[in-house]
Amino acid sequence: MRLTDEQIAKRIAQEFPDNSFVNLGIGLPTLTSNYIPAGRTVIFQSENGLLGYGPRAKPGEEDSQLVNSGGEFVTLLPGAAIVDQAEAFVMLRGGHIAIGVLGALEVSEQGDVANWMVPERGVGRIGGAMDVATGVEKLFIAMSHTTKDGKPKIVKNCSYPITASKVVHTIFTDMAVIEVTPQGLLLKEVAPGLTPVEVQASTEPKLIIAKDLKEIEL
Amino acid sequence: MSINKVVQSFEEAVADVFDGATIMFGGFIGKPGSPTNLIRALRDKGVKNLTVVTNRCGGVDLDMLFEARQVRKAIASAPVPASRKPMSPFEAQYLAGEVELEIVPQGTLMERMRCAGGGIGGFYTRTGVGTAIAEGKEAKRIGDKDYILELPLKADFSFIRAHKADKMGNLTYWRSQRNFNPVMAIAGKTVLVEVDEIVEIGALDPEAIVTSAIYVDRVVKIPRKES
Numbered sequence: 001m002r003l004t005d006e007q008i009a010k011r012i013a014q015e016f017p018d019n020s021f022v023n024l025g026i027g028l029p030t031l032t033s034n035y036i037p038a039g040r041t042v043i044f045q046s047e048n049g050l051l052g053y054g055p056r057a058k059p060g061e062e063d064s065q066l067v068n069s070g071g072e073f074v075t076l077l078p079g080a081a082i083v084d085q086a087e088a089f090v091m092l093r094g095g096h097i098a099i100g101v102l103g104a105l106e107v108s109e110q111g112d113v114a115n116w117m118v119p120e121r122g123v124g125r126i127g128g129a130m131d132v133a134t135g136v137e138k139l140f141i142a143m144s145h146t147t148k149d150g151k152p153k154i155v156k157n158c159s160y161p162i163t164a165s166k167v168v169h170t171i172f173t174d175m176a177v178i179e180v181t182p183q184g185l186l187l188k189e190v191a192p193g194l195t196p197v198e199v200q201a202s203t204e205p206k207l208i209i210a211k212d213l214k215e216i217e218l
Numbered sequence: 219m220s221i222n223k224v225v226q227s228f229e230e231a232v233a234d235v236f237d238g239a240t241i242m243f244g245g246f247i248g249k250p251g252s253p254t255n256l257i258r259a260l261r262d263k264g265v266k267n268l269t270v271v272t273n274r275c276g277g278v279d280l281d282m283l284f285e286a287r288q289v290r291k292a293i294a295s296a297p298v299p300a301s302r303k304p305m306s307p308f309e310a311q312y313l314a315g316e317v318e319l320e321i322v323p324q325g326t327l328m329e330r331m332r333c334a335g336g337g338i339g340g341f342y343t344r345t346g347v348g349t350a351i352a353e354g355k356e357a358k359r360i361g362d363k364d365y366i367l368e369l370p371l372k373a374d375f376s377f378i379r380a381h382k383a384d385k386m387g388n389l390t391y392w393r394s395q396r397n398f399n400p401v402m403a404i405a406g407k408t409v410l411v412e413v414d415e416i417v418e419i420g421a422l423d424p425e426a427i428v429t430s431a432i433y434v435d436r437v438v439k440i441p442r443k444e445s
Contacts, residue, residue, distance in 0.1 A: 089325035165348030
């Protein structure tokens with residue numbers, strides 16, 4: 001089976017340590033905040049200067065001047081802090097954020113990530129992605145394993161313009177959990193019902209199969 | 219106290235903005251921290267060939283300047299939305315070759331402004347190393363990491379949205395309204411601010427002031443219904 005976006009998000013959320021500071025990209029990465037394991041405290045940072053934002057505001061209770069970096073009306077949790085752009089990026093670029101989660105168009109065998117521009121469009125959007133990818137302690141990628149027409153998104157070399165070079169720690173897809181290691185891509189977990197052969201068939205570079213390979217727990 | 223930076227209208231606040239000016243606009247995404255009323259006055263004034271420095275080249279407010287064809291060049295980090303449908307005025311004009319774009323990573327955009335505002339000649343950053351952003355820039359290895367040199371970015375004017383101002387021009391912000399505003403306030407030569415409320419000098423807690431009056435030139439109160 002292939003995981004849903006919610007299942008990918010749930011798997012990633014298990015990797016957030018207790019009392020950690022995490023930055024989430026727009027889209028699938030944002031979903032991870034819904035699945036923090038019980039008893040764990042994870043503090044979310046947003047590039048526009050929020051530290052400790054909470055769930056979306058209820059309809060009718062939005063503050064017109066309070067959004068996260070995706071433009072969603074959010075709430076602030078007890079202990080939240082508000083900073084300006086400068087300090088938000090000191091946190092990101094200075095290595096103060098433990099984990100960043102970004103979506104991607106492609107990830108390479110070396111851990112390059114491409115997510116800011118589809119050349120056919122003629123214009124891209126970087127936002128905070130280059131800073132997040134370069135500055136966080138661990139960069140996770142959340143994405144579908146293949147394109148809509150079935151082509152691998154995990155490739156030997158990115159064909160799209162890259163966001164950062166040699167930065168990805170682990171790739172979480174609808175088929176697998178793959179860690180980028182100096183020896184190559186390490187297949188650590190597969191979606192229930194899938195075999196390593198099937199994952200390899202949808203992946204361009206050669207995968208190293210982990211000795212303790214397991215099914216993704218849902 | 220004699221200092222009083224309060225002006226009575228947005229029109230008066232933007233009166234000296236000239237053709238070809240470089241202008242920074244606060245805001246990140248959507249409404250928070252975006253100086254919508256000042257932008258509308260700028261649109262009405264009709265100055266042309268502007269260079270705009272902004273996180274995004276659009277939204278309900280900045281779209282006005284592109285629709286009125288007042289922009290020659292944009293310096294931005296997320297110039298277009300994720301979806302191209304409907305296509306923003308900026309994107310259409312950029313693809314038609316009518317507007318220039320310098321795309322800058324968000325943190326680099328911020329730091330370039332902070333350098334300009336703080337008298338620093340540039341900085342080395344890891345952001346952008348190995349990417350298209352690094353092309354043509356000085357590279358340097360410091361310790362065991364690679365960096366590129368980025369240069370300061372200043373503006374003739376900064377358009378700022380804050381929550382409260384005192385009559386001297388000290389500012390506080392509300393929630394995510396803060397974003398780029400404080401750093402743009404230090405990087406602009408002339409700084410125009412729209413606020414929800416103007417208070418007497420001394421009414422703001424000195425500990426709570428985020429942008430101090432030293433950077434601010436003009437303050438306008440937003441009419442209540444438009445805030």
